[in-house]
Amino acid sequence: MTTAILKQPTEPTEPTAARKPNRSFVHGLITNKKALVGMIVMLVFIALALLAPVLFPGDPSRITAMASLEPDAEHWLGTTAKGQDVLALTVHGSRSSLFVGLTVGFASTFIGILVGLASAYFGKFIDEALSLVTNVFLLLPGLPLLVILAAFLPPGLGTVILVLVVTGWAGSARVLRSQAQSIRSKDFVAAAVVSGERAGRIMFREILPNMASIVMGTLLACVIYGIGAQAGLEFLGLGDVSTVSWGNNLFWAGNEGALLTGSWWVFVPSGVCIALVAFALALINYAVDEVTNPRLRKIKTPKITERGAAK
Amino acid sequence: MRFILRRLGFYLIAFWASITLNFLLPRFMPGDPVSRMFARSQDRMQPEQIEALRKLLGVDDRPLWEQYIGYLHNVFTGQMGVSISRFPTPVTEVISSQIGWTLLLGGTSLVIAAVVGNLLGILAAWRRGGAIDSALPPVLVFIGSFPYFWLAMGALYLFGVVLGWFPIRHAFTDGLEPGFTWEFIGDVGAHLVLPALTIVLVSIGGWMLGMRNTMIATNSEDYITMAEAKGLRPGRIMLRYAARNAMLPSVTSFGMGLGFVVGGALLTEVVFAYPGVGYQLLNAVQGLDYPLMQGLFLTITAAVLLANFLVDILYVRLDPRVRSN
Numbered sequence: 001m002t003t004a005i006l007k008q009p010t011e012p013t014e015p016t017a018a019r020k021p022n023r024s025f026v027h028g029l030i031t032n033k034k035a036l037v038g039m040i041v042m043l044v045f046i047a048l049a050l051l052a053p054v055l056f057p058g059d060p061s062r063i064t065a066m067a068s069l070e071p072d073a074e075h076w077l078g079t080t081a082k083g084q085d086v087l088a089l090t091v092h093g094s095r096s097s098l099f100v101g102l103t104v105g106f107a108s109t110f111i112g113i114l115v116g117l118a119s120a121y122f123g124k125f126i127d128e129a130l131s132l133v134t135n136v137f138l139l140l141p142g143l144p145l146l147v148i149l150a151a152f153l154p155p156g157l158g159t160v161i162l163v164l165v166v167t168g169w170a171g172s173a174r175v176l177r178s179q180a181q182s183i184r185s186k187d188f189v190a191a192a193v194v195s196g197e198r199a200g201r202i203m204f205r206e207i208l209p210n211m212a213s214i215v216m217g218t219l220l221a222c223v224i225y226g227i228g229a230q231a232g233l234e235f236l237g238l239g240d241v242s243t244v245s246w247g248n249n250l251f252w253a254g255n256e257g258a259l260l261t262g263s264w265w266v267f268v269p270s271g272v273c274i275a276l277v278a279f280a281l282a283l284i285n286y287a288v289d290e291v292t293n294p295r296l297r298k299i300k301t302p303k304i305t306e307r308g309a310a311k
Numbered sequence: 312m313r314f315i316l317r318r319l320g321f322y323l324i325a326f327w328a329s330i331t332l333n334f335l336l337p338r339f340m341p342g343d344p345v346s347r348m349f350a351r352s353q354d355r356m357q358p359e360q361i362e363a364l365r366k367l368l369g370v371d372d373r374p375l376w377e378q379y380i381g382y383l384h385n386v387f388t389g390q391m392g393v394s395i396s397r398f399p400t401p402v403t404e405v406i407s408s409q410i411g412w413t414l415l416l417g418g419t420s421l422v423i424a425a426v427v428g429n430l431l432g433i434l435a436a437w438r439r440g441g442a443i444d445s446a447l448p449p450v451l452v453f454i455g456s457f458p459y460f461w462l463a464m465g466a467l468y469l470f471g472v473v474l475g476w477f478p479i480r481h482a483f484t485d486g487l488e489p490g491f492t493w494e495f496i497g498d499v500g501a502h503l504v505l506p507a508l509t510i511v512l513v514s515i516g517g518w519m520l521g522m523r524n525t526m527i528a529t530n531s532e533d534y535i536t537m538a539e540a541k542g543l544r545p546g547r548i549m550l551r552y553a554a555r556n557a558m559l560p561s562v563t564s565f566g567m568g569l570g571f572v573v574g575g576a577l578l579t580e581v582v583f584a585y586p587g588v589g590y591q592l593l594n595a596v597q598g599l600d601y602p603l604m605q606g607l608f609l610t611i612t613a614a615v616l617l618a619n620f621l622v623d624i625l626y627v628r629l630d631p632r633v634r635s636n
Contacts, residue, residue: 136325138567141615143574144592148608151596152336224456231458232578236593250461254582259468267468271461278456286452 025213028291035287041280045273049094060084060092060244071265078265080256089249090269096245097227097274100157104164104226109219111165112172117203119173120180131177137170146229150238160230160239168225172218179214183207213292220285224278231274246270314633318623322616329612333605334382338375363392386609392602394595402606406588410610412482413587416503417576420510421568427511428518429561433554435519436526437545448523451516459575463509463582470505477505480584506579513575514568521564526557559630566622570615 029035048055063083064075071078077086115134119127145167153159183189184207192202208215233239234247237255241248249270253259258266373381385391391402435444454462471479483489483498529535530553538548577589584590588607595603627633 132321132324135321136328139322139325139570139616139619140329141570141573141611143577144589144608144611147577147592147596148333148336148604151601151604228458232460232574235458235460235578236581236596238596250458250464254464259464259472262468262472264468267461267464271457271464274461275453275457279453282452282456 025291029284029287032287032291034283034290038280038283038287041276042284045094045098045277045280048091049098052092052095056085056088056091060088064088077269078263080252080258080263080266082252082256086249086266086269089244090246090273092244093246093249093270094273096157096243097230097247098277100161100164100230100245101223101227101277103161104168104230105219105223107161107165108168108222108226109172109215111169112174112176112218112222113208113215115169115173116176116180117207119177120184121199121203121207123184127177130173134170134173134177137167138174140167142167142229143232146233147236147238150233155238156240157243160233163233164226164229168222168229171225172222175218176211176214179211180207183210213288217285217288220281220288224281227274227277231270246274314627315624318620322620326613326616329609330383330386331379333609334379337601338378391606391609394600394603397600397603402603405591405603406606406610409586409588409591410614412585413573413576413580413589415499416506416510416580416585416587417569417572419503420507420514420576421565421572423507424511424514425518425561425565425568428515429522429554429558431515432519432522433526433549433557436523436530436557437549437553439527444523448516448520451519454512455514455516457513458578459509459513460578460582462513463506463579466505466509467582478502479505482586502585506576506583506585509579510572510575514572517568518561518564522554522557522561525560526553529553529557532556559626562622562626562629566619569618573611573615 052060061084064085065079065083075085075087077090079085080089115130119130119134146163149163149166150159153163189202189206192206197206230239230245231247231250234241234245235250235254237251239245239247239251241251247270250267253263253267253270256266258264389403394400394402394405397405431443431447435441435447438444457465467479470476478484478501482502483495484502489495535548535552538552543552573589576587577592579585580587580589581593588611592604592607592611594600595607
């Protein structure tokens with residue numbers, strides 16, 4: 001995940017013109033406190049997800065102890081009303097949640113890039129049509145749409161991912177389209193058109209590299225959306241109830257009345273994990289914004305000169 | 312005027328898309344929803360009602376286009392069938408008895424979050440690096456990272472179960488006669504606090520940061536410098552010059568935010584067993600009540616579209632550039 005983020009902006013750019021600003025971009029990210037905290041948190045969670053079978057071998061949802069035990073030395077986070085170890089459930093839950101979040105994030109961003117670039121490059125009728133579809137999907141209230149789609153489709157992980165992509169792509173398409181449009185109107189794109197470059201090349205080699213930071217921001221936002229929406233869907237019992245994930249842990253916690261019996265240790269860990277991951281991704285996102293948008297950077301110079309520099 | 316008509320056309324298309332989606336979903340999904348529902352409630356359903364249901368969900372032998380026209384006709388005449396889980400109440404009746412609670416919860420929390428969030432954003436941008444600007448955004452972003460329903464669970468546990476300050480379920484105490492009495496209104500208010508609080512907490516960060524970032528851009532405009540040079544009072548520059556021009560994106564996101572609030576309200580309602588459309592939607596899903604599910608989805612969509620249209624009209628009032636186009 002982290003390597004993908006760091007590589008992405010450097011990968012597609014032309015080597016001669018763009019190398020210098022990119023190095024400072026990576027440098028800016030590494031020295032940015034927000035980005036650093038965010039990346040460390042993400043690395044910890046990815047490590048936990050990868051190591052889950054080693055740390056807690058066997059099926060995490062098997063019953064190992066008495067029901068509703070408070071946290072103690074043997075079960076660090078206590079047990080559920082069924083007698084499952086909460087820590088094992090939480091650590092194993094990260095696998096499904098991160099997997100779905102990343103898949104949904106990449107898929108929605110990819111669709112967003114295609115739609116946004118096509119809209120901006122071709123313009124006219126294609127832009128009108130694509131914008132219409134995008135705006136319709138943006139306006140339809142997301143969660144009710146999720147619920148109704150999930151209710152009619154056969155339950156399973158594939159359905160969850162599909163449904164989340166269907167409801168999630170439009171936001172990224174809209175952001176990427178407006179950015180692509182402003183780049184489309186730049187002179188170097190006009191020059192590329194005049195020199196007879198193919199449409200695909202202009203879109204992916206000329207326009208796309210210049211919006212790398214926005215693409216990355218969109219990707220992070222989509223991953224956050226994916227993780228949160230999956231949890232919401234599963235909390236409603238509309239996911240695949242047999243898998244272990246943070247959303248399902250919370251679904252079972254609610255179902256088994258953890259709130260009313262006072263078993264806070266059953267529902268706190270999964271929620272905190274979702275929040276930590278979302279927060280870490282948001283931090284990286286803000287850092288990207290700060291590094292690439294001079295206006296949002298910390299003020300070091302007096303106001304007047306900053307304004308002069310921005311222009 | 313042309314702008315308004317264009318937008319109206321767009322919302323009609325969006326509504327048509329959601330109706331069509333509703334029409335197509337049960338028809339192209341594997342399995343037969345009617346048989347599934349029938350298995351659950353066979354003792355109570357009359358044969359002619361099953362027949363009507365088959366027509367609604369498309370399990371009949373007519374050609375698709377004929378079904379589609381019949382479906383459109385039904386939707387626009389308000390015939391959404393009969394609820395299965397609350398048999399034999401018509402879907403429209405179930406919905407109308409519950410939509411008020413959602414409007415109350417969603418409306419209250421949306422307005423509070425938008426007003427307070429925007430004010431905080433204005434203050435943060437005005438005093439760059441000040442106390443509000445440096446302390447609040449990280450805290451709010453962190454709170455905003457929690458899933459709606461999880462914060463709702465936490466609030467319910469902490470303030471409802473442990474401290475016992477607020478009621479934890481439903482919109483008013485059982486047995487209390489609904490009416491415009493102080494007792495009833497107070498009771499409804501007390502039941503509203505926790506659900507509304509969670510929605511406000513989660514959504515306020517987005518408002519604040521959005522406003523802050525637009526306003527930072529506005530602050531570096533020439534007319535702000537001009538206003539400063541004229542010696543206007545800072546409060547006046549902040550509100551009338553900077554904030555006013557930074558408001559437009561916030562107005563747009565008010566319409567957009569509505570969809571999120573509906574979603575958030577849905578989950579919050581589930582946690583608090585708040586008797587709004589969201590809670591009903593979940594019940595419908597669990598009870599395989601497809602007609603009610605479809606009716607709820609269309610109602611929610613229509614409400615969101617309508618609210619967006621109202622925001623557009625407001626936008627025309629606020630932004631003269633839209634009018635001149």
